[in-house]
Amino acid sequence: MMPFSNLVSIDQVGVEERIARFNTRSIKKESKVQGLKLALSMIDLTTLEGKDTQGKVKQLCYKAQHVADHLVGLPSVAAVCVYPNHVKTAKKCLMSTSIKIASVATAFPSGNSSLKIKLADVKMAVDAGADEVDMVISRGQFLEGNYQFVSDEIASIKEACGKARLKVILETGELSTLDNIRKASEIAILAGADFIKTSTGKISPAATMPVTYVMLQTIKDYYDATGIMIGMKPAGGISTSKIALQYLVMLYETLGDAWMTNEWFRFGASSLANDIIMQLAKEEMGVYYSGDYISKD
């Protein structure tokens, strides 16, 4: 099936205008509370540092289950996202919960390695129990125009994932133009991505609304052509409730209600959860409380 017959061109100015329009939406009262809870349930709580240890991962996993026990009716986050060597630890901690374990793989974040090593990386994560694999595409190959290489690599890794869902990181900050982002999104989807994801979080700019919008439109076009849903994960740089709600407005008005669940949309973020809790607490109590009421793990 070839749903994309022509490369769709993207007008950056038009995209920015559309984003500005999303951002004029005023999300208040019950729709704000509902949106914030939804956003919280969509978070992939992330720690991707060289200094990660078992202890740090355990703390993160506990936080994932107990974001703020003093508030009633809060959902847990969607997943924790760690390096492959920490998947086993996370799995142990989250065994009896519905929280997923996502692992970055494929020589994250640069992706500059051989396919053999990337496949081994994926295998390590999956064998240890990762539910989701976040891979990076070979941006160098993409920018050289070797789209087939990029596509083949994704397809191979998809195969190695087995039952794990595959999120394909485009690292949009390195692709630079919206036309490139559209093209990379199409390649990733056609090669087998279950999710497409903006960024590693290691490059600036990470996720932006224009970039995410172009990716959402690609998902929409693919769905219209095939009836198959693809998930979306903006990652990096989404640190406040306000921004998260703007993303949800964009999601809602672009893809609609069916995507408004953590099965199809995720935020890759580490500090967003605490800001959401702060805002939800404010909605409940009418005032902001000290940040020290919220755990920092």
Add this chain to the structure above:
Amino acid sequence: MTNSKSKSAKPMAQTVSAKANVKSKTVTTKTSSKIKLESRASWQYAAAPESVDHVSIKPQYDLFINGKFVKPNSKKYFDTYSPSSEKKLSEVAEANDKDIDLAVKSAKNAYDKTWSKLPAKERAKYIYRIARLMQERAREFAVIESMDGGKPIRESRDIDIPLACNHFFYYAGWADKLEYAFPNKKPQALGVAGQIIPWNFPLLMAAWKIAPALATGNTVVLKPAETTPLTALKLAEVIQESGLPEGVVNIVTGFGNAGAALVNHPLVNKIAFTGSTPVGKYIQKAIAGTNKKATLELGGKAAHIIFDDAPIDQAVEGIINGIFFNQGHVCCAGSRLFVQENIAELVIKKLKHRMDTLIVGDPLDKNTDIGAINSKEQIEKIKQYLTIGIKEGAEMYQSNCQIPSKGYFIRPTIFLHTSQSHRIVQEEIFGPVLAIQTFRTIEEVIEKANNIPYGLSAGVWTDKGSKIFNLTSQLRAGVIWANTYNKFDPASPFGGFKESGFGREGGIHGLAGYLKF
């Protein structure tokens, strides 16, 4: 051609395919379990109404003549309603011939005795002051504009009012630089300008008219439209506050007869009119043989052209913005859509999807995209055209949004399978109604775009710069937007070809209409 095993590094130009993903995808979908929020119903935006506490609307407004609010000679007042609630907002004076005479004479007097004698840079100071006072009260202006006219607060707040202020700022800058704008031509003021403005952008149109008239040293008698007089009367308050010499700007509310009296008054030197083509024709007849200068900005039926190499999602946004901006009450609205036939199906599918996300309702709600139709008369006219369109055999699609039970609301509407011979294609509807045609070649679309008595504006969407320049030189329209639509700026001239009028407003060109050389 590709599967997970193939290792060919052959670069592919535009598309990359991978087989057998469909299967794996359905499997993964089944294995992942949903974490559902207990209360997860469909997400709806809660009402976010703009506050009206800071707004003061008097129960009754008089005529603003010679710097004061005065009772009308007619002794009559008429009501102005909110088209969204159908509630009366205020009543305003109805000017008759005598009132118009008084207003024109006070303008003439102010011109002779004070305004024409003032150094140009002093004029500029007054215009700046008006702009700043308007800016300070921008929120109040925006709310009243939305209450009286029905347009969504998002537009009055973000577009109408800021643009209106910017027009005053812009023309204030020109007041003492006319010699530089028209070198060696000795520009001189005309005298009294009679200005008649429509109901679709009440304050913005007032600004378009008053600012250049004052900058060029003329005095003004302005008649706002009868359905939307409130922001012009608020502007009168601002003008009073600014200390502008008495009589330099007079604002008289009333009906068509007041407009006619203004047009026919012998002391008026210039008529600036924005409105319908029939009235424009009447004005031209009325001033024939007199010395009165005129600029007319009349109706339109813009061609909005989408080529197959356009950025489609942004083009769809442009179509939406082109026809549904201000409920389609825009003379330059992109009301005739031409889509290249090979992408028509895709564009229309996307257009329908986008239409379904538009929120129609309370103009004061910050989330409203499309507000109320301006008047009962107008909504009836639009409904009549819907009937005509259906009778003509066009396929109608309306967005499936909720609309309030009270007030004048209409669903965003498109007509498919229309042709040049349909009335809904030929006539200006002035509502949220789009007639869609397909085209095959560039020559065909140019011919059809120009095949209309109007020529105010047009829009072109293509990724090819050369195509844009080819079209802009061949389309008979005063304003042509490329890869965008409905963009306005005080520095950019605006005006029509053919029956869309003559003369330009905005920019340096906008000064010329108020000057003799």
